[in-house]
Amino acid sequence: MYDSIRPGQVWLDSGGNRIHAHAGSILFEDGVFYWYGENKEHSKPGSGIWTWGIRCYSSTDLYNWDDRGLIIPPAVDDPGSPLHPSRLIDRPHIVRDPRTGTYVCWLKLMGADAQEATVLTAGSLLGPYTVVRTGLRPLGMSGGDFDLVVDPVDGKGYYYFERVHSELICADLTDDFTDVSGYYSTHFPRRHPPMVREAPAYFRRNGKHYLITSGTTGYFPNRSESAIADTYHGPFTVLGDPHPSDASGTSFRSQISSVFRHPARRDSYIALADRWAPHLSETESDQTEAFHRFFAAVNAGESPTPFSTPEVDTSLADYVWLPIRFEGERPVIEWHGEWRIEELG
Structure with a gap:
């Protein structure tokens, strides 16, 4: 237990x-x-x-x-x-x-x-x-x-997705949630990975709409980014890295998949994240710069040596669940080696 x-x-x-x-x-x-x-x-x-x-x-x-x-x-x-x-x-x-x-x-x-x-x-x-x-x-x-x-x-549905290697899209869903209706907005345009934002995790707080996103570096972790807006379609204002105390710039070697608001505890949010490659050290796991150089070369029309990464054994992936606190409207996620739900607000 x-x-x-x-x-x-x-x-x-x-x-x-x-x-x-x-x-x-x-x-x-x-x-x-x-x-x-x-x-x-x-x-x-x-x-x-x-x-x-x-x-x-x-x-x-x-x-x-x-x-x-x-x-x-x-x-x-x-x-x-x-x-x-x-x-x-x-x-x-x-x-x-x-x-x-x-x-x-x-x-x-x-x-x-x-x-x-x-x-x-x-x-x-x-x-x-x-x-x-x-x-x-x-x-x-x-x-x-x-x-x-x-x-x-009002029960209306929205679909936030990465337009692959380009930008983030917010699209209205059809009434039955099985397709998109055709109305959409675009956000966070980037020229190429690893700057392109992926893994959008949405949550709502005090009437504001939040997104936490990841850079694009495969299973290797990178620096997260949070943003806030007044509506589902934005415009979004970037608030920065929600993991400011992580000197490695790897979101504590994890990637956030979703944010869960606890239904019984006031203003209590939990960031659910995966540590896809727990065997890698912080130095080994931070491959952002290598990804940046590779895709910059591709974007410039060059033919760089293919970027290769070792195969990751995702059957051994772990989880990094951490509470979110807020400094005004800015979400902050700090490391806790052990914590309890009862400690939330």
Whole structure:
């Protein structure tokens, strides 16, 4: 039994197995927390397995988690399915349609030429889910890392996504949350990685809209950036790195996947992050400058030596969950080797 959160340490479920809910999020329903994400238990170098379905866990205290199984299992026998374990499935996000009660899950799939989305629906959070849309290129764009948002008042949906290697997009969702409506806005334009913003994590506080994003350096961590706006579509004002005490500039060797607001504690937010490569030291993990040089050369029309990184064993990835405090409107995330929910506001 756990009675605290210990960032960067191996986290086991109630059955004694390593938790696999990577690039994940938390939903709270009827007094229960549900944590879902990428199941990386078989994702070892050379395995040909990127993600073995989407797994979910439940808890009543955010410390101890029961494995609820694969809510979206891999389509092992169908190489053409978007759910085949060899497909590059990333960053599941699930929202509930308040009008119908339907759960809608979006998945990002990486391809050789573009990144696309697959959309699934279910009558229950724990499934079963049915694929309703695949090969989706939102607004005709290559859509990368993303977050889904449902307005708590009017129930309108929004889709924040990285237009791959270019900028961040906020797109209105259709009424059933399974597609984009056509209206969108653009934010944080960058010439190339690693400056391009990816992994958008949205949250709302005191009527303001926040985004925390990552630079683009593969599984190697980099410096996060926070921004604030008065509306979903901005304009956003950049507030800087929310990890100011991290001298390594690697967001404590992690990448934030989502921000969870605790439903029972006033002004309490938790940044959920993955430490994709825990075996790397701070010096080894900070590859931002190497990425910058490589993509700058590509952008200049040169043919640089291909940038190579060692394969990362994501089956051993850990989690870095840390509380967020605020200096006025600016979010600040500090390191705690161990902390407790009861210490939140």
